[in-house]
Structures are given as C-alpha cells and as structure tokens.
Amino acid sequence: MKHTINSRKDYHETMVKVYRLMDKGEDNLAPQELKQLAAMAAAAEKYEDEVLGLKPGKEPQTITEAVELKMFEQKMSQASLADTLGMGKSKLSEILNGKRKPDIPFLKALYKILKIDAGFLLEHA
Template identity: 40%
Template sequence: MGQVNKINTEASYQSVMAKIDGLMAKGSGNVSADELAEIRRLALSAQAYEQELYVVDAPSTLSGMIEMRMFEMKLRQVDLAKKLRVSPAKLSLILNGKQKADVDFLKAVHTELKVDANFILEHV
C-alpha cells in the first residue's frame, strides 16, 4: 500500500475526495485490489485533514457528556436508561436539568459510559 500523503489545503482535499468518488463510482465489484488500496490511502489522508480542521470541543456539561457518549455508543435514550439502570423518564429529567443526578446514577455514568470521575465531580 502506498504512503499516506498529508493534505494541506482545501483544494487538495477536494481533489482527493473527487478521486475517491471516481474510484467508488466503479462499484465494489469493479475495482481492483490496487484501486481498493488507493481508496484506503486517500481516505486516510482525507480523514487526517478533517480531524485537524474540524475540532469538536468537549462537552461542558454532564448532560452534554452523557449525550455525546450515547451518540458514540449508538444508543437510543431508552437503551441508555437501561444501561445506567434508571427509568427512561428519570434519564430524561436528568438530561433536561429537571432532576438532580443521584450517586448511583453518577457511578453508572462513570463505569458504564467511561466518563472521567473528575469531569463528573466538576459538573454536578
């Protein structure tokens, strides 16, 4: 596989994306192993550029952190409630700031969602 080239400009990024689109337009059954490797190399370059350009700020609230973890884990709110061992109604109240989180809930957020304990303490 070829070396991943660093993308430094928006024009270079657009060019790489056009190359990826062109190769992918052939269809998965019509690309060679070399073309698949090229797609992967180009995609890694584009991903590195995007990660430098589009920095997402960390959540600044406990509910924001919980919602981010829910998104990352691809959980629906009802599934998250089950994982945190609370009712969906209680989870909704906590996320909307209408009910304070209790210690058991905060422990579950730490253990089940892997939210740093210091972050939790600073945001309750």
C-alpha cells in the first residue's frame, strides 16, 4: 500500500488519520489498518524530511553527537540524562567531553534506553 503527500493540506489530513488509528491502539487495528498506518507514517516522514525540512542537517558522527541529538529530541538536560541512564553526572560529563572512554554499561544504556543503534555505537566506541 502506497500513500503520497503532495501538500500541507494532504499532510494535515494524513496526520489526523494517523492519530485516529493510533488512538485505537495497535492491538485493536485490523491488518489492513496496520498497513495503512505504516504507509501513511512513511509518507509523513518523507514529507517532513524533504518539504518541511525537519530532518537533521547532518547525521551524528560520534557517540557524543548522537547522545546530544537524543537529549535535544527528548528535551533532556545532561543531569536528567545521567539520572535516566542510572549513572553519575560527572561520569556522563567526562564521557561526553572526551575525557573518559565510554564503557560497556554506558553503551548498553544508550542502546536500551535512548534506542541508539547498536551498530553505530560499536563502530564509534
């Protein structure tokens, strides 16, 4: 199933439909509705990236950049991130400032809690 968005009006109408389907709950959607939701979400993301300019200007190149992007997206301070990851604020600060190498528990927390791609973390650790 393919869905295209050609205007802001199409985008708005698509998002209304997406929210209505999401309000039903994933377990309450028929297989056809799930396919429709996936197609609309993909089209909306493409429109947001290409037309609305919501895609980040550049992809993160380091673990620090990836963490900072997640902090920005989730409106988190460094202190609240440290609490969320279950680590000391000074340790997080040292890792993000390059004074300390990221350890395995830190990388696992980034993967599990912040949902940062494991491949990216392994390549940049």
